[in-house]
Amino acid sequence: MLNLVLFGPPGAGKGTQSEKLIKEYNLIHLSTGDLLRSQIAAGTELGLRAKQLMDQGLLVPDEVVIGMIDYKLRENQPAAASETPTVGGFIFDGFPRTVPQAEALDHLLAQYDTKITTMVALVVDDEELIRRLLKRGETSGRPDDQNEELIRRRVMEYNNKTKPVADYYGQQDKYVAIDGIGDIDTIFEAICSEIKRADVGAE
Numbered sequence: 554m555l556n557l558v559l560f561g562p563p564g565a566g567k568g569t570q571s572e573k574l575i576k577e578y579n580l581i582h583l584s585t586g587d588l589l590r591s592q593i594a595a596g597t598e599l600g601l602r603a604k605q606l607m608d609q610g611l612l613v614p615d616e617v618v619i620g621m622i623d624y625k626l627r628e629n630q631p632a633a634a635s636e637t638p639t640v641g642g643f644i645f646d647g648f649p650r651t652v653p654q655a656e657a658l659d660h661l662l663a664q665y666d667t668k669i670t671t672m673v674a675l676v677v678d679d680e681e682l683i684r685r686l687l688k689r690g691e692t693s694g695r696p697d698d699q700n701e702e703l704i705r706r707r708v709m710e711y712n713n714k715t716k717p718v719a720d721y722y723g724q725q726d727k728y729v730a731i732d733g734i735g736d737i738d739t740i741f742e743a744i745c746s747e748i749k750r751a752d753v754g755a756e
């Protein structure tokens with residue numbers, strides 16, 4: 554199993570690269586941002602609560618996103634232990650975003666006798682992030698992409714609460730940083746090289 558954490562600030566290219574990686578490695582894509590937006594679209598109570606926070610550029614509570622990931626992991630396990638897995642693994646996009654989420658993920662994966670292979674971080678400076686998200690906001694319709702002040706709040710939330718997650722994986726020798734500025738295919742190739750290195754190292 555390849556279990557990849559794709560890490561980086563809002564607008565670093567996680568969603569963009571995830572789309573390519575799931576095809577290349579036959580991975581199940583678990584994006585907490587997408588899961589939350591589908592709850593909002595469905596008008597669930599959870600979605601309504603999450604929307605209030607997301608629209609302010611704030612993170613939603615740990616227990617909410619951990620619960621969603623727990624559910625999705627259970628949903629995607631082979632029915633019997635002897636059954637051959639049909640997927641290559643999971644890509645975690647936008648999760649974990651806090652150290653308690655990272656600890657919970659290790660705990661959840663251990664229940665299925667698996668673990669994170671590596672975490673790849675996309676490094677992009679703040680001004681480029683703001684440029685990208687404002688541009689996406691012109692067409693995405695996402696309320697959290699609509700104004701610069703809100704985007705800066707998301708970047709600040711990342712710097713305060715999410716950045717420490719890199720140290721968590723660094724301590725496990727699973728943290729790799731990649732330049733997230735430049736051609737999308739070149740960045741993709743760099744991620745694939747790191748996956749190869751981590752996979753060989755894990756054998």
Ligand code: B4P
Nearest residue numbers: 563564565566567568569585586611612613647650685689
């Ligand atoms: P997410 O949906 O995860 O959104 P995101 O951080 O904006 O990243 P995304 O993956 O969508 O964008 P990408 O970088 O690919 O989170 C939204 C909100 O949900 C959070 O603020 C939070 O409130 C909540 N949330 C989600 N997960 C949570 C968790 N675990 N805990 C608590 N709260 C949580 O791309 C951005 C743009 O850049 C795109 O337009 C793309 O085309 C462009 N781009 C990508 N690569 C490029 C490149 N190389 N060059 C130029 N442009 C590029």
